[in-house]
Amino acid sequence: MTTSEYSGRVTDFGETPFPGAKPRLWVEQVRAGFLPDGLAARKRVQVPVAADGGFTVSLAPSSSVRPPAMYIFRCEWLDDDTVLGWTDWPEFFAPVGGGNISSLIDLPLPSG
Secondary structure, eight states: OOOEEEEEEOOOTTSOOOTTSEEEEEEEESSOEEETTEEEOOOOEEEOOOTTSEEEEEEOOGGGSBSOOOEEEEEEEEETTEEEEEEEOOOBOOOTTOEEHHHHTTSOOOOO
8 A cells, every 4th residue: 555645734824833832633534444455444643743833644545545535634732731722624635646735625526
């Protein structure tokens, strides 16, 4: 199974990272699926976030999963162990070859 890399930055609407809070970012499939070699569980994949908000994560491209996988990013903002807030983003289709997350939201969803 070959994965692709997807990258981006997580910031506020002022395009700055959250200096007073630590982001705990993850991505997960919307539902479980089948890979060529077996089962793909719906499980959080932790995504490390750099000080500037940048991240990269390796995922199975959506078209390599049956039915085609849709993914979602979710983030909790922490102050030590206290959750200050959370965010989730719209579902996205992860194309073969990866790319910048911000460009994936406009990709057409698979039919069927």
